[in-house]
Structure formats: structure tokens, C-alpha cells
Amino acid sequence: MRVLYSYVRQQWRAFAVTFVIASIARLLMLVDPQILRLIIDRYVLKVGTMPREQFYRGVLILIGASVAIGMLARLFRTMQEYEIELISRRVGARLYAKSIAHSLLLPFREYETKRSGEMLQIIQRARLDAESGISGAVRLYLGFVAVAAVTIYAFTLHPLLGFMHLIGLPLIGILMLVISVPIRKRQRRIAIDTASLTGSVTEAIRNVETLKSLGAETQEIGRLHDINNSILGLETEKLRLIRRFTFLESMLFHATRTAFLAAEVWLVYNHGITTGEFLSLFLYTSIIFAPLTEAGAAVARYQEARASFDTLDTVLDLPKEERGGGEGFEPITNIRFDGVTLSYAAAHGDALRDISVELPAGRTIAFTGPSGAGKSSLVKLLVALYTPNEGALLVNGRDLREIDLDAYRARIGLVTQETQLFAGTLRANLQFSRPDASDAECLVALEQAAASVLLERGHEGLDALIGEGGLKLSGGERQRIAIARALLRDPDVLVFDEPTSSLDAMTERAVTETIRSLSTSRRLTILVTHRLSTITHADCIHVLRGGMVEESGTSEELLANGGLFAQLWHEQMGT
Ligand SMILES: Nc1ncnc2c1ncn2[C@@H]1O[C@H](COP(=O)(O)OP(=O)(O)OP(=O)(O)O)[C@@H](O)[C@H]1O
Numbered sequence: 001m002r003v004l005y006s007y008v009r010q011q012w013r014a015f016a017v018t019f020v021i022a023s024i025a026r027l028l029m030l031v032d033p034q035i036l037r038l039i040i041d042r043y044v045l046k047v048g049t050m051p052r053e054q055f056y057r058g059v060l061i062l063i064g065a066s067v068a069i070g071m072l073a074r075l076f077r078t079m080q081e082y083e084i085e086l087i088s089r090r091v092g093a094r095l096y097a098k099s100i101a102h103s104l105l106l107p108f109r110e111y112e113t114k115r116s117g118e119m120l121q122i123i124q125r126a127r128l129d130a131e132s133g134i135s136g137a138v139r140l141y142l143g144f145v146a147v148a149a150v151t152i153y154a155f156t157l158h159p160l161l162g163f164m165h166l167i168g169l170p171l172i173g174i175l176m177l178v179i180s181v182p183i184r185k186r187q188r189r190i191a192i193d194t195a196s197l198t199g200s201v202t203e204a205i206r207n208v209e210t211l212k213s214l215g216a217e218t219q220e221i222g223r224l225h226d227i228n229n230s231i232l233g234l235e236t237e238k239l240r241l242i243r244r245f246t247f248l249e250s251m252l253f254h255a256t257r258t259a260f261l262a263a264e265v266w267l268v269y270n271h272g273i274t275t276g277e278f279l280s281l282f283l284y285t286s287i288i289f290a291p292l293t294e295a296g297a298a299v300a301r302y303q304e305a306r307a308s309f310d311t312l313d314t315v316l317d318l319p320k321e322e323r324g325g326g327e328g329f330e331p332i333t334n335i336r337f338d339g340v341t342l343s344y345a346a347a348h349g350d351a352l353r354d355i356s357v358e359l360p361a362g363r364t365i366a367f368t369g370p371s372g373a374g375k376s377s378l379v380k381l382l383v384a385l386y387t388p389n390e391g392a393l394l395v396n397g398r399d400l401r402e403i404d405l406d407a408y409r410a411r412i413g414l415v416t417q418e419t420q421l422f423a424g425t426l427r428a429n430l431q432f433s434r435p436d437a438s439d440a441e442c443l444v445a446l447e448q449a450a451a452s453v454l455l456e457r458g459h460e461g462l463d464a465l466i467g468e469g470g471l472k473l474s475g476g477e478r479q480r481i482a483i484a485r486a487l488l489r490d491p492d493v494l495v496f497d498e499p500t501s502s503l504d505a506m507t508e509r510a511v512t513e514t515i516r517s518l519s520t521s522r523r524l525t526i527l528v529t530h531r532l533s534t535i536t537h538a539d540c541i542h543v544l545r546g547g548m549v550e551e552s553g554t555s556e557e558l559l560a561n562g563g564l565f566a567q568l569w570h571e572q573m574g575t
């Protein structure tokens, strides 16, 4: 709830205006029964005692006043509704923007255990609940204004009536708040389960290709049905609670109303109050009970909103990624892994253990080793997706934790093992890494990545559309676009994680040539691959096994050593 309160506080001026307008509207509505009281007490009950002319004039003036005040009340009410809508939408939109920004700024580690759809559902739900919660709060306040005004009026008529209003109505309010607590508990479970369902559905739709090709749709549909059914069960339970709540609430109101009516009739009989006053009180009871019922609904909604904000807090309370301080970062001349150990939260044992390697600019350094050896993990450390559990990454001699991450990452061009492209044009996908890149620069990058063939396919050139996740491209084509994307930055450090894994032998050679030609005297090139033939030119090759560096050297040295590298080499070359 804290987040919501802080946004509400930011809008306090608008709130103050709304409350004033709403109070005026509500008070104006309370004037009508007073006019009726005057008509009855001064005219209707005195029909025989005054001239006809005086009677009509008096009554007409009062009716005219009633019409005028009624119109004014409607006017204020319209303004009030508009203001409430405006504020709640505004708060909702800001909350949404903040939550989305926060979730994107979370450390990558958090995404290990969360699904993207799940996070989105939590945020969207909170937005809707913030909007309905705010209008609920205003209505609650209006109920309070009406009750307070009527209580004061009741006191002016008779102390007994005053005390009945003063004690009876707040008591009902507190009672309702207490009996609505179980609703919140159900709602919280529903929020969590729905978020998880949305996560599963998003995942299923994203991976529909895999699902279909495995023939696993029916099975997946069944699984989603089960989750959905359990949520429906909770919803039903909640609905039952809400119905019980509203039933109890209406019973309470009815009982109170009857008690009030009894007291009022008794007072009329004993000449405590006039007939007009009796009638106005009777009308007031209906008038305040209508907003009180609304208030009852508002309490139920408030409990729902609190539940979804508690869930949102579980996201917003996660600390953001530490981004280091400071301004831009100087060109990278050296990266050093200093006794680095990395373990994933979801895994037992270390993915990398005590890695110490030197990566100087102007060199090509390769990492190879069996599957699962920790090569990609090393790359993730390099781009600071993870921070080491032990040891440190030193960039130009400074600990990476103290460096501004955006500035650092801007100097790195990364081609990951699994290429992700975004829905949109080829140009948009390239410019992702450098929004100010010109068409000419994009074309050069594509050329360098041996990807210009893609341009020849259609007539659209850089405007060619690529599906979500790059669906309309082959694996190799996607990989080459990723390479072009990395090159477009003209980075200090180029990192390739299996850059040629989906390419045919000929294209592989072309890309390897490209990579080789891209290594300049100032650039650090890091190659991670199984394909030993593509790294023979590296200045140094580190062979990883089980998260540790087993051997290092040039390909000649390693072959001569006859260790793991030599073994892998002979197997690959069939020698
Ligand atoms: N997010 C993660 N959570 C838990 N364990 C992980 C995670 N990512 C990787 N691992 C584990 O860490 C180890 C190293 O994985 P990594 O991806 O670095 O291997 P790799 O050398 O790149 O393998 P490959 O050649 O198959 O790409 C593996 O045992 C893997 O199961």
C-alpha cells in the first residue's frame, strides 16, 4: 500500500479540490429534506390557518429553491465524478510506469525465478485496483460527510436521536470492516495464483512452436485448465463471502433503520419533534444509507486492492540492480577475472569456481570446453548480468561493482548463444544497440556480419519486418543480425557466445573471417565456442571443465600438451 499512498500524497492538491467539491455536492443534497420539512411544518399542516395566496406563494418559493439547489447539487456531483476519474487514472498510470520501470531495473538474478507474464499481471492488477480503490476512498469519505451532517442535525432535534446516530452508524462501519477481512485473504491468494496462471499462459503462447511440435498442446491446455479451475474455486469462495457480507450488511441497515424509525415515531408522539422533522429524518436515513451501502462495497474493494498491493510490494521491495556511480566510462583496456566464483540460486554447486584470467585489449581470447562447463556463465558475468559470489571482475583495474553499468555495457558488443530479436523492422532491431545509427552504418554492419543477403530477399531493405522473437528468420539469419547489431556499436569489447552454432560450414567460415578481421589493435575480442576450428587464431584459449579453467595457451601449445583441448580437437577433426 505504501506506493499507493506516496502517489496519493503527490496528488494531494487535486484530492483537496475533489474533497471540497464532493463535500459541497453531498451537503447540497442534504438540503432537500429541509425544504420538505419547511413545506410540511409551515404550510401543509397549517392549511386552514392561512390565506390561499400566502400558502401558494410560500410553497412555490420553496419548491423553486428545491429545484435550484437540486440542479446545483447535480452540477457539483458531475464535477466531482470527473475529478475522481482524473485523479485515479493519473495515479494508476504513474504507478504502472514506475512498476514497469522497477521490474526492468531489477537484477537479472530475479528473473531466474519469475516469469515475465506473471510480473506484468501483478502490475496491471495493481493499476486497476489503485483506480477503483481511489474512487472507493472518496465515496467512503462522502458517506462520512453525510453521516456527520445528519448526526449534527439529529442532535439539534433531540439528544436521543443524536446519540443513536453518533453511536449506531460508526458501529456498523467498524463491524463491516471486521467481517470483510476474510475477503482480503482470499483475494490475495487469487492475485498470486492468477499472476502465476498468466505467467504460464504467456510462456505457452511464446513457445507455441515447441508445444505444437511436441504434440503437447492438449496436455498443456489441461494443465492450464487445472490452474484456472483452482482459481475459479477461490473466486467462488470469495463471491460467497462477498454475498454473505452484503447480506449481513443489508440486514444490519434494516435493523438500524427500524430502530431509528421506532425512536422517531416515539418522539413525534411525545411531541419531541414535528411531523416535518420526522419526515426529513426519515428521508435522511434513506439518503445516508445509500452511500453507506456504497461505502460497504468500497470496503470490500479496499480489501481487494490491499491484497493486490501487497503482491505488488513483493516486486517493488526487491532492490534494484546496483548500477555503480559516476558518469561515462573510459575505453576498456583490460578486464580481469580475479578469483571469481559464481553459483546460481536455483542450482546446487558452483557454475564457475575460482576463475582468474586476464583479458587485455587488442587480443582475441577464446573459451572452450564441454557443454555445461560454464562458458555462457562467464559471458553473463562479463556483461554484469550476474555479480560474482566470490572474487571480483576488474575493469581497467577497477571493481565492476563501482562502475556505472550503463556506460560499461555501452562499450560491449554481445552476441548471445540464443538470439532474441524484437518484433519490428530490421532497422529497429539493429538500432536497438545504437538508436542514432544511420542507414549507411546499418548497411555496413550487415555487410560485416555477412548478413547483406537478407536485404536481397525482399524489396523492403531495412524496412523488412521481423516477427516477434525473429520468427520469420532462420537460426543462422538471426545470428548474423545479432552480430551486426553488436558491431553497430563499434564496441571496445566484442563477445561472441557460440556465434556460428547455427551456420553452415561456408557461412561459418565467412563469419569467422569477419570476426577475425574485426579484431583491431584496440579491441578485445572474446570468443566462446565448441567449434575449435574457429578459434585457432586466438591469442589465448582457456579450456573450461566443470566451472574451472583446466588449461590455457595457444592452439598449438594446447595441441602439443595433449590435454582436454587435444582430445576435443581430435574428436572434432576425426583424426
Ligand atoms: N540460470 C541458471 N540457474 C541455474 N543453473 C544454471 C543457470 N544457468 C546455467 N546454469 C548451470 O550452470 C552450468 C554452466 O552453464 P553454462 O550455460 O555456463 O554452460 P556452457 O558452458 O555455456 O554450456 P553450453 O556449451 O551447453 O552452452 C550448467 O551446469 C547449467 O546447468
Ligand SMILES: [Mg+2]
Residues within 6 Å of the ligand: 375, 376, 377, 417, 497
Ligand atoms: Mg553456453
